[in-house]
Amino acid sequence: MVDSLVLITGATGFIGAHVVNQTLEAGYRVRATARPPKVDALREKYGGKVDVVGIADIANGDYSEALKDVDAILHIAAPLPGKADAAGMIDGAVGGSLNIIRQAAAKGVKRVVLTSTMLAMLNLDNVASIVFDTSRVMTDKEWNPATKEAALSGERDPAWIYSAAKTVAEQEVWKFADEHPETDITALLPPVVYGPLADTNIPKGDFGAMSMDGFFYSNVFPKGGSSVEIAPQFDAMPFFLYTIDVRDVAKAHVLALKAPLEKEVGRKRIVIAGKPISWLDAVEHLRATRPDLAGRLPDTSKASRRPIASVDLSRAESVLGLTEYIDWKDTVDATADSVLAVEAAWAKADNDN
Template sequence: MVTGVNGFVGSNVALQLLKAGYKVRGTVRGKKIDNFKNNISDSFPSLEVVKVDDVSTSDLIDVLKGVDAIVHVAAPLPFGGASPKENLIIAVEGYLNVLRQAVSNGINKVVITGSWASTLDPALKQAFEGHVSTEKDWGNVTEEEFLVNSQNPMWAYLAAKTLAERAVWKFAEEEPSLDLSITLPPFIFGPFAAGFPAPLSHSTLSSNQHIYTLLKGSIPPPLPPLFCDVRDVARAHVRALNVPKATNHVEDKRFLVSGGFLTWKDAVEYLHQQRPELRARLPVVDMDTFPPFPGTPTSIDTTRAKEVLGVMICLF
């Protein structure tokens, strides 16, 4: 089963699984299921689509019948709740609800989409200090700090990803039958899977929203310039399904994936060259528009993903 198959990560994971010969059951949230069923290509007879309104609270017993493994892509973001406490519960339960119901239904193989954000301090202190991120790194944050400081959306996102992933590995340590892997990409860019329906709104574009911002002539936030092609992220998930269960430390199946650096200046210059008809819509390329970084950006060590998953990065 692939959660959030209507998203651009979920659609690419589902497509990779279908190409590999798997039968896929994909979850779609709310009214999006009608758009999905009405527009899905007839070329995917092995894809079944079911409705799940909220992975953090929904009863999944019927959805999980006959499922052998779960690729959980659709973890909720820590926004939209009535309070910081509720936002954190939503983010954590978006993972734990799926894991609890998987184990109770005898499903032990689970791959989760995490985030490179969980390897960094939420204040991004290491982001421009030449730090090299590895799977051994963790953000340093407590629940109490989240409840006090979560007014800053970027800080809240990083902090919630760290707290939620910590909760996931704690659950895995207490459930020895669970065979868990987590992929940790930075900002993900790329296409929706061919043959899958286009998004209904810009809100479903995820990291691609930043590229859309450039096309409106604006500059996205000055974030660490790291990216991964969504197709590499999808391949990492599929490969992780076949990695043997960790025998020493459960966190040994934590995988960082990355395609390297991509600055907003790089993106605009590329679009100027490849899509000259868009030049009038794009920001002007000069030092005032794209000031230099305050230091050396963080990089990501993808050695484990390459050695264990065999994921070869394709830059685009």
Template sequence: MSSSTGLVLVTGATGFIGSHIVSQLLAKNIKIRAVVRSANKVKAIFPDAGSQLEIVELPSLLDDHTEALKGVSAVIHTAVPGFFNGANSEETFKGAYEGTLNIVNQSIASGIQKIIVTGTVVNLFNADFKNAFGNKVLNEKDFGDIELKDIKPSEQDAFFVYQAAKTVADKKLRDIAQEHPDVDITVLIPPMVFGPLVPNFPYTPDINQLGTNSVVYGLITGDRDGPNAYPSLNIGHLVDVRDIAKAHVLALDAPKVPGRHKRMIIHGDIFKWKDAVKVIKKAHPELTQRLPLADTVAPAQTDVPLDTTFASEVLGLKEYIPWQKSVLAALEACLEHERRFKA
């Protein structure tokens, strides 16, 4: 991959995953057009990008992106408001479903032939999560059982609406890919994402701005359940942010796969919160008193095997950063936040 790849439009460039994607694209001399709500935030994260990084300010994923899409050869859509960053159910639905389809449809209307969208592992799970546990392997052909008619944002919690909106958007992208065989649409399915922040990532008082890293902070703050409790989120599948960002970059050059929808699971490890506590105790013994006690019951975490063969074949992504490094990097980001705002 080189600068001959052309101009790549990236949504969510100031987010946890999006900022890593931009960083890796810059390292490969790819020209980028970042569509963001705040140009100043992009400039703060990437002060040395120069003319390699264009910035377009648009306040909403539902806006008209026609001008922003001019001259673009590929789109990477990773922006979505969700419960991790404090969005309510209505905002989550509009961003995850309507916003995603708006970006994709406008990209196709603009003649763009390469579109890459960030999905989520909960797209694979049914509403009751029963197929997220056990031994039945899930692969890129599996979709959860939630349909558009099941979504009532004003009546449902933000996590369910996030799962539901992302799932129905994912199904719609499958249909769009079939309707437009000339367009190369890739959907990448990551699980829980932990890892370091890019240099210059702006810390704010709201720890949710650290993305899913903020979940790790629950191990030393008690999350919602009080001191020495485990985080209540029950996802046991994990990938490092550097690996999921790498997958997006690799997807730019990945060829079409005749007869198959390019939907790929990007998954590193299955981990348990109790094992994460052991890793943190060893690396940070000074935090021992803040961690869940030995007899504290941890929530059951998703553990169904996920098949990443398709991603390995298409992207060449065969090795992943160990989960222990991802957890410790996430914790360090949270501790830095604490040093800045809890002193």
């Protein structure tokens, strides 16, 4: 119910910051966790509106203080690709999820919402044949076959390891759910997330802090601008063609706080996704609406589009009531404004020095 106390992990991240804002706007009381170095900044940002608790290790930390009087949890925190080795990625994703859920269950917290990913549905060893099969409709019943053992083999790239870590983490959470039916769990599976940054105060060159907006920036506004050809999006990873606005991801988290109990609707593994946005779509939209950026945008004369498989979003509609998504053009505009604001801040810092 509104006015309940909601604990949000990963509150300083791209998605987490929007979730905090929308949870507050919905009338909930919010407690957020952050790594100790970020606690003071988070407290300063929200003042007395958010209670902030430091958690140094999400996989092994003690959540006793954070869970006091909590009614529900939005667990968003997870290691990012390339920020840790395979063992650290697995431990952060799997251990991080199980640690807080186990402690929450012991404290009697009944509702947990987990941020998973559409990557947990896709076989990355065969992703092109899945994504470009236009006769296919992907559903929440599909699973990435990646295993913990394969991720730890040392033979996989960071994106594959990340997908494996998120997949195994979600599978372990569902095992826990089966053993603890008193805990209502929802897993949300978004694709690539673009949209406005909640905070454009980002250290210079830290593209990781921009999350997926960093990929948008480097491909929609590449070095060399109109003198270079646009990169084929599906060469990076076909999965990049599926997108959603970060504001819709946050909206889904808040809606999940009021969704029917699991025993009434079955396992709540819910895919959320907006209209696919290709970098080609983004560039052509900006070229048409923002002529001042023409010199910054890559050459698209040789680019082409490829139709992709559709995604069944019926569970998001029936369980969450999520029936509308932000128009992709609004997402492109907001993302462009954010990354260009970061760029301007970096340039100003250089000039000031």
